[in-house]
Amino acid sequence: MHLHIEGSLEPELMFDLAERNGVSLVYDSVEAVRAAYAFDDLQAFLDLYYQGMAVLRTVDDFDDLAMAYLRRAHAEGVVHVELSFDPQAHLLRGVSLATQIEGLRRAMRRAARELDLSTALIMSFLRDRPAAEAMQVLEQANSHLELIDAVGLDSAERGNPPGQFAEVFARARDLGLARVAHAGEEGPASYISEALDSLGVGRIDHGVCCLEDPALVARLREAQIPLTVCPLSNVRLKVVEAMSDHPLPALLDAGLKLTVNSDDPAYFGGGVLDNYLACHEAFGWDEAVFKGLARNAIEVAYMDDARRLELL
Ligand code: HPA
Numbered sequence: 001m002h003l004h005i006e007g008s009l010e011p012e013l014m015f016d017l018a019e020r021n022g023v024s025l026v027y028d029s030v031e032a033v034r035a036a037y038a039f040d041d042l043q044a045f046l047d048l049y050y051q052g053m054a055v056l057r058t059v060d061d062f063d064d065l066a067m068a069y070l071r072r073a074h075a076e077g078v079v080h081v082e083l084s085f086d087p088q089a090h091l092l093r094g095v096s097l098a099t100q101i102e103g104l105r106r107a108m109r110r111a112a113r114e115l116d117l118s119t120a121l122i123m124s125f126l127r128d129r130p131a132a133e134a135m136q137v138l139e140q141a142n143s144h145l146e147l148i149d150a151v152g153l154d155s156a157e158r159g160n161p162p163g164q165f166a167e168v169f170a171r172a173r174d175l176g177l178a179r180v181a182h183a184g185e186e187g188p189a190s191y192i193s194e195a196l197d198s199l200g201v202g203r204i205d206h207g208v209c210c211l212e213d214p215a216l217v218a219r220l221r222e223a224q225i226p227l228t229v230c231p232l233s234n235v236r237l238k239v240v241e242a243m244s245d246h247p248l249p250a251l252l253d254a255g256l257k258l259t260v261n262s263d264d265p266a267y268f269g270g271g272v273l274d275n276y277l278a279c280h281e282a283f284g285w286d287e288a289v290f291k292g293l294a295r296n297a298i299e300v301a302y303m304d305d306a307r308r309l310e311l312l
């Protein structure tokens with residue numbers, strides 16, 4: 001439920017697409033790209049993330065990117081994937097919204113046919129760009145609305161509070177779209193409350209900083225607001241120092257509705273299974289805990305009721 005499809009771009013595919021499109025990369029090998037993946041914070045990651053995705057130009061590129069990820073996810077036992085994408089990052093490079101959505105949707109249709117994988121598409125706005133730009137993108141998306149399930153909010157969190165996007169999210173609500181937002185990854189707990197109050201989001205991406213505010217934790221528990229937590233991402237971006245310091249056990253003890261997700265699997269050390277395994281190693285969780293987390297995801301995911309019943 002929390003996967004940036006551009007963050008699933010493995011260095012090997014990055015080189016293939018660079019060659020196909022005549023894009024030059026600043027790295028001379030796959031190993032050099034991987035070696036650069038040592039981040040001090042979210043911004044350090046975002047700089048490489050936006051640079052890497054510059055190889056994506058055509059419908060086929062978006063299709064190949066998504067299909068490669070969906071095959072890997074299927075191979076590790078994933079049955080439903082919600083792909084989030086960052087349209088502004090591609091529009092700014094002259095790649096149309098239609099190109100992006102057509103490529104992603106083509107892979108999603110093939111994954112349904114060939115892998116029995118259900119999927120949803122989340123269009124995320126960049127919170128470090130103006131809200132007016134996000135509104136323009138939303139209006140452009142009007143002609144593709146049946147292909148978009150939800151809107152999201154991502155990119156650099158500190159200093160970019162959710163409330164700036166209240167109008168954009170109100171418009172998304174009026175258009176019948178579900179809403180999610182990153183909050184409380186690097187930013188303060190107050191951004192989580194703000195995302196709930198000003199944006200009307202149904203779930204929070206990350207949310208790990210909620211523990212700073214006991215009243216907020218109580219609210220999240222009472223309303224059973226899902227948090228899409230990404231433990232390996234939090235370690236790689238130094239939100240926490242190590243898995244042993246991760247607040248997931250405390251969040252679980254607090255009775256919150258948790259799911260475990262991969263965020264940007266190519267950059268942060270693996271997919272959903274790797275995140276589950278890291279939790280098993282760090283916290284000694286047994287099968288019942290993981291079944292509970294997977295059940296939470298199925299209960300709140302964007303899928304039709306027939307699919308939900310089939311998976312539960
Ligand atoms: N946080 C915020 N924005 C992002 C992330 C993240 O972990 N990954 C891709 N965009």
Ligand code: ZN
Nearest residue numbers: 154182205263
């Ligand atoms: Zn994320």
